[in-house]
Each structure stands twice: as structure tokens, then as C-alpha cells.
Amino acid sequence: MFKPSIHLLNKEIRENNFKGALSIMTFFLFLPALIIMFWLFIKGLPVLSLDFLLQDPIRGMTAGGIFPTIVGTFWLVIISVLVSCPLGVLAALYLSEYAADGRTTRIIRLAILNLAGVPSIVHALFGLGAFVLFLRMGTSILAASFTLAVMNLPVIITSTLESLKAVPHSFREASWNVGASKLQTIRHIVLPNSFPGILTGLVFAVGRSAGETAAILFTGVAFYLPFLPQSVFDQCMSLSMHLFTISTQVVGVPEAYPYATALVLILLILSINSISVLLRSYFRTRRKW
Amino acid sequence: MEMKATETAPLAMEWRQKKSTKPKSERFFEGLIKAGGYSSIVLIGAILFFILKESFPFLVGAFDFKNFFFSTNWNPASVNNVSYGILALIVGTLCVTCLSMLIAVPLGLATAFYISEFCSPRLRETYKILIEFLAAIPSVVWGFVAIMMINPMIIKTFNVPIGLNILNASIILALMSLPLIVSVGEDALRAVPDTYREAAEALGATRWEVATRVLLPAAKNGLLAAALLGVGRALGETMAVLMATGHSIQIPKSFFDPARTLTATIAAELGESPKGGEHYQALFAIGLVLFIISLIVNVTADHLIRGRKK
CATH class of the missing domain: 1.10.3720.10 (MetI-like)
Known part of the structure; x- marks a missing residue:
């Protein structure tokens, strides 16, 4: 029989200690998130009701509900995705189907990386300079959505690129061999097969922009508006901004209100993200290759 | 493998010639895709441009490199003692x-x-x-x-x-x-x-x-x-x-x-x-x-x- 020497045993103990320490550290990483969720639920749930969701804020935002902020968030998110989705998909198509691996491609990749890394407040400055002032959109839903779209573009490009790359090259070759042009191949082979991945990335981007605050701060979101936006040239309120306002700027807000607002915001984002995760796993099981 | 590459070269040439005769709509969409591809470079450039544009009068005017980066006195709203450190x-x-x-x-x-x-x-x-x-x-x-x-x-x-x-x-x-x-x-x-x-x-x-x-x-x-x-x-x-x-x-x-x-x-x-x-x-x-x-x-x-x- 083989008996491990003391040296080996020590090694094993050290290894187990190491693994244990790592798993505890990993656990501690997620602990705060769980505690935060739990705590938001406990503090916010008593106020959360249909009335809270469907009423206007009243008495200087110290009472009432958050309806206009939800409407505003929807406007912003939907318009921004409408703008960034086509652009992002085109950019990803170019990178995956057309661009040769050369200097230009490297610069484009670097630009995408930097676009993703630019601080959100710098995006806000850009939105203010470019959309609000230069293109004369004024502080409006349109300007804020465009700013969000610029922020989301790298996210959408990256996720789309990934799903385009996941379509096997043999699919394209088969299509070219039966005489289809490059564009026909893209339209009938590449895009349909990568559609689920693109959709997943899109939903993820929606979740991200729903919570963004800094980028829309000066471009189209108001602290308080007594009416709902009538067109894209109006300002609007947003959930994220509302949370910022009632937790730092307004005095006399009942304690549970910001909790409930935070809870609504986080539930909205988590459910959007869950859709993205579910879509991904659903399509993964149905994938044909 | 080298041999094969040279063999297919004329074919590729032919394909390329065909490409130039492709319909207008196709060329339009390919142009669109290319434009989309360059969009992120354009956007990064635009961000730099617009931030420079908005800060330009300050950079050539009140901006003082030493004061800006080495002074702790950030007092932009003051009436008579404005300082941007x-x-x-x-x-x-x-x-x-x-x-x-x-x-x-x-x-x-x-x-x-x-x-x-x-x-x-x-x-x-x-x-x-x-x-x-x-x-x-x-x-x-x-x-x-x-x-x-x-x-x-x-x-x-x-x-x-x-x-x-x-x-x-x-x-x-x-x-x-x-x-x-x-x-x-x-x-x-x-x-x-x-x-x-x-x-x-x-x-x-x-x-x-x-x-x-x-x-x-x-x-x-x-x-x-x-x-x-x-x-x-x-x-x-x-x-x-x-x-x-x-x-x-x-x-x-x-x-x-x-x-x-x-x-x-x-x-x-x-x-x-x-x-x-x-x-x-x-x-x-x-x-x-x-x-x-x-x-x-x-x-x-x-x-x-x-x-x-x-």
C-alpha cells in the first residue's frame, strides 16, 4: 500500500486551506449584494403598492408615487436602444464579416474599448456639447437617449460581435458556394443564426441604460415635472434620477420612499437581466450546431 | 497548401470582378455596414472634439497649467477670488x-x-x-x-x-x-x-x-x-x-x-x-x-x- 509521506500530507492540507480560503472570499464577494437586496426588500416593501407605481409624486416629492419616473425611464431606454441597436449591429457586422485584420481594425477595436471605458460623466458632457447645444435638441428625451445610445454602443457591438463569431464559418462557406453574395449570406445565414445572441446583448444593454444616471443628468432629465412628456423634445423624469433626488436633494421624504424607489429600480433591472439570462440559456439548448 | 492558394487566385479575381457589378442596393448596404464600422472611431473623435470645443475659451484664457494642476484652491463661484485648482x-x-x-x-x-x-x-x-x-x-x-x-x-x-x-x-x-x-x-x-x-x-x-x-x-x-x-x-x-x-x-x-x-x-x-x-x-x-x-x-x-x- 502506498502511504503518503508527511510532506505530501502537508501539501494536501495546504491545498485544502487554500481552496477553502478562496471559496470563502468568493462567497464574501456576493454576500454584500445579497444583504443589500434583502435589506431593500424589508425597508421598501411596505410602501410598494400599485398606487405607488401609478400615482404622481405630490407635495414636493414627499408623497404620492413614482409613475412619471417609470414612464420617463421607458422613453429613454427604448429610444436609446432604437438608436444604438442598428448602429451597433452594423459595426459588429463590419468587424466580423468585412474588416481585414489590419491596422484600421485594430484602431476600431481600440476605439470601442475606449468608448466603453470613458466615464459616464464625460459621456454626459459630450451629450451636452453635441446633442443639447450643437444639434440644438435642447435638454430633451431625444438628447438624453442619444447620450445613452453612445454609452451603450460598445456593449451592443461587443455582444453582437461575439454572437456573429459563434456562427460557424462553414455556414458562410456553404452559402458562398451556392452562389450567394456576401450580403445575401449575411442576411439569410449569419443574421438569423446569430439573432438570439444579438437579442440577449440588446436586452442586457436595456438593463444597463435603465439604471444610468450620470449620463442623463444634464441632457434631458428633470428633477421634477408636473406633467408627462408629450414628445421626444420634452424633458422627462427617470427612476434613477428620482432616487438620487429624493435621497439627497429633497428634505422631508418619508424614509421608506427612497427604499421603495430603489427596490423598483433594482427589480426592473434584475428582471430585464433575468430575461437576458433566460433567453441565452433557452437558445443555447435549441442551438442547431 | 501553397500550390492550392495559387490555383484559386484566378477564381478569386473573377469573383472580385463580379463584385463590382453587384446591384446598387447591395453596394448601399455594404456602404452602410462600413460606415457603421467606423462609427466608434468617429464617436471617440466627436467626444474629444466637443469637450475641447466647450472648454476651449477656458483653456486659452483663464487656464494656468501650474495653478490648475498644483493648486488646491477650487473656488469657481467666488466673486473676487476665482481660482481653478x-x-x-x-x-x-x-x-x-x-x-x-x-x-x-x-x-x-x-x-x-x-x-x-x-x-x-x-x-x-x-x-x-x-x-x-x-x-x-x-x-x-x-x-x-x-x-x-x-x-x-x-x-x-x-x-x-x-x-x-x-x-x-x-x-x-x-x-x-x-x-x-x-x-x-x-x-x-x-x-x-x-x-x-x-x-x-x-x-x-x-x-x-x-x-x-x-x-x-x-x-x-x-x-x-x-x-x-x-x-x-x-x-x-x-x-x-x-x-x-x-x-x-x-x-x-x-x-x-x-x-x-x-x-x-x-x-x-x-x-x-x-x-x-x-x-x-x-x-x-x-x-x-x-x-x-x-x-x-x-x-x-x-x-x-x-x-x-x-
Whole structure:
């Protein structure tokens, strides 16, 4: 029989200690998130009701509900995705189907990386300079959505690129061999097969922009508006901004209100993200290759 | 293989000639795709252009390099003693970033090691989804958590008058940048070929030895890039830091002092500054500084990751 020497045993103990320490550290990483969720639920749930969701804020935002902020968030998110989705998909198509691996491609990749890394407040400055002032959109839903779209573009490009790359090259070759042009191949082979991945990335981007605050701060979101936006040239309120306002700027807000607002915001984002995760796993099981 | 390439060359030529006769709609769409491809370069250029444009009068006028970067006197709204010194803001940003990275980098890389090397595939999937959720919590909610939860905790634990300070912001920033550090770090570890692990294990190395002696050196650049991207994230974070640091423009003396960061200053003051005024332009100049810093951080991180792949 083989008996491990003391040296080996020590090694094993050290290894187990190491693994244990790592798993505890990993656990501690997620602990705060769980505690935060739990705590938001406990503090916010008593106020959360249909009335809270469907009423206007009243008495200087110290009472009432958050309806206009939800409407505003929807406007912003939907318009921004409408703008960034086509652009992002085109950019990803170019990178995956057309661009040769050369200097230009490297610069484009670097630009995408930097676009993703630019601080959100710098995006806000850009939105203010470019959309609000230069293109004369004024502080409006349109300007804020465009700013969000610029922020989301790298996210959408990256996720789309990934799903385009996941379509096997043999699919394209088969299509070219039966005489289809490059564009026909893209339209009938590449895009349909990568559609689920693109959709997943899109939903993820929606979740991200729903919570963004800094980028829309000066471009189209108001602290308080007594009416709902009538067109894209109006300002609007947003959930994220509302949370910022009632937790730092307004005095006399009942304690549970910001909790409930935070809870609504986080539930909205988590459910959007869950859709993205579910879509991904659903399509993964149905994938044909 | 060489032979084959030359054989197909005439065919490729023919195909190319055919391409030039393709219908107008097709050429239009391909033009559109190409334009889309260049959009990110255009946008980065546009960001730089518009921030320069808005801050230009300040940069050629009241801007004084020495005063701007080396004076702690940020007093843009004063009537007779206007001063634009961002040193205190830079120091505030650095303090918050460094402390948060001291927490987040070790924790994040340890987690990356655990997820990539030690846990079962199923657990890995679960953790990855959890990381995505953690990354999805918006910064304004983190700021809210800083005010409502961490603030009283710090006051109680350390017996200090205010809990909105550098420590608070660093804890929040650490939690916010962890998902990025973990996922980039994990990518770096996965990029190390399995043959490295197998070779080390064949020599009798335990997994601890594989991790520290083989994977750590092999994935060094990628792990460094992960840390750097975390730094970039922490530097650029705005809302959470605005809410968590407390408002005080000063060189902090301890971690329990409130501070102000570059990003938070823009967010807090741009709304009050009259459009086109000097204060407003100075804030755009701060934006320019932030833009350049983020450019440097991202390009360096990319360089590190690329170096690894070669």
C-alpha cells in the first residue's frame, strides 16, 4: 500500500486551506449584494403598492408615487436602444464579416474599448456639447437617449460581435458556394443564426441604460415635472434620477420612499437581466450546431 | 497548401470582378455596414472634439497649467477670488481609487482563481450569473446604499462623526469594480492553455502550486489588465462617489475625511454653472482630464491583454 509521506500530507492540507480560503472570499464577494437586496426588500416593501407605481409624486416629492419616473425611464431606454441597436449591429457586422485584420481594425477595436471605458460623466458632457447645444435638441428625451445610445454602443457591438463569431464559418462557406453574395449570406445565414445572441446583448444593454444616471443628468432629465412628456423634445423624469433626488436633494421624504424607489429600480433591472439570462440559456439548448 | 492558394487566385479575381457589378442596393448596404464600422472611431473623435470645443475659451484664457494642476484652491463661484485648482480633486480621486483597489484587486483576483480553477462547472455558471447581477446594480443604488447603510455602519464601528467619507466611497467602489475585475481576470486565466496545467500536474504539483507557480506568471499580464480596468472603472464612477464621499474639497488627512473627486465635481456643479461661463468651461476641462486618463488606462490595459495573446 502506498502511504503518503508527511510532506505530501502537508501539501494536501495546504491545498485544502487554500481552496477553502478562496471559496470563502468568493462567497464574501456576493454576500454584500445579497444583504443589500434583502435589506431593500424589508425597508421598501411596505410602501410598494400599485398606487405607488401609478400615482404622481405630490407635495414636493414627499408623497404620492413614482409613475412619471417609470414612464420617463421607458422613453429613454427604448429610444436609446432604437438608436444604438442598428448602429451597433452594423459595426459588429463590419468587424466580423468585412474588416481585414489590419491596422484600421485594430484602431476600431481600440476605439470601442475606449468608448466603453470613458466615464459616464464625460459621456454626459459630450451629450451636452453635441446633442443639447450643437444639434440644438435642447435638454430633451431625444438628447438624453442619444447620450445613452453612445454609452451603450460598445456593449451592443461587443455582444453582437461575439454572437456573429459563434456562427460557424462553414455556414458562410456553404452559402458562398451556392452562389450567394456576401450580403445575401449575411442576411439569410449569419443574421438569423446569430439573432438570439444579438437579442440577449440588446436586452442586457436595456438593463444597463435603465439604471444610468450620470449620463442623463444634464441632457434631458428633470428633477421634477408636473406633467408627462408629450414628445421626444420634452424633458422627462427617470427612476434613477428620482432616487438620487429624493435621497439627497429633497428634505422631508418619508424614509421608506427612497427604499421603495430603489427596490423598483433594482427589480426592473434584475428582471430585464433575468430575461437576458433566460433567453441565452433557452437558445443555447435549441442551438442547431 | 501553397500550390492550392495559387490555383484559386484566378477564381478569386473573377469573383472580385463580379463584385463590382453587384446591384446598387447591395453596394448601399455594404456602404452602410462600413460606415457603421467606423462609427466608434468617429464617436471617440466627436467626444474629444466637443469637450475641447466647450472648454476651449477656458483653456486659452483663464487656464494656468501650474495653478490648475498644483493648486488646491477650487473656488469657481467666488466673486473676487476665482481660482481653478484641481489638486484636491485629483488627490481625492486617487485616495478613493487606491483604497478601493486595495480591497477589490486581491478579492477579485482570488475569486477569478476560484471560479476558473477550483469550482465545479455548475457552480461556475451560477457564480457567473451572480456576477452579472452584481454588475447590473446601477451606481445610483450603490450611492443610496452608501448613504443609508454604510454611513451608519462606519459611524458606529469607528466612532467618527460622519460616515460619508473616503472609506465609504472606497467600499462602494470596490464592490462596483469587482465584477469587472473578476470577469477579466477569469478570462485571463482561461486563456492559459490546459497543457500548462497538465504539464505541471504531471510533475506532481498540487493545484495550489499550479495556481501560484504556473498560472500566476503565465496570466500575469491579463491579471494586471483586470486590475487596471478596475482602476479605470473606479476613476470614472460618478453617482455613487458623488453620494458617498461627502462634499468637501480638501486634501484628506485620513480615510475618515470626506473628499471630492473629479467626476463628482462635474456632476455636482455643472447644473449650477451658467452655460458658456468660465466655471462651466473649467468643468469641461476637468472632463478633458478624465477623458485623457481613461484613454491612457484603457490603451495600457489593451496593450497588456494583447501582449499576453502573442
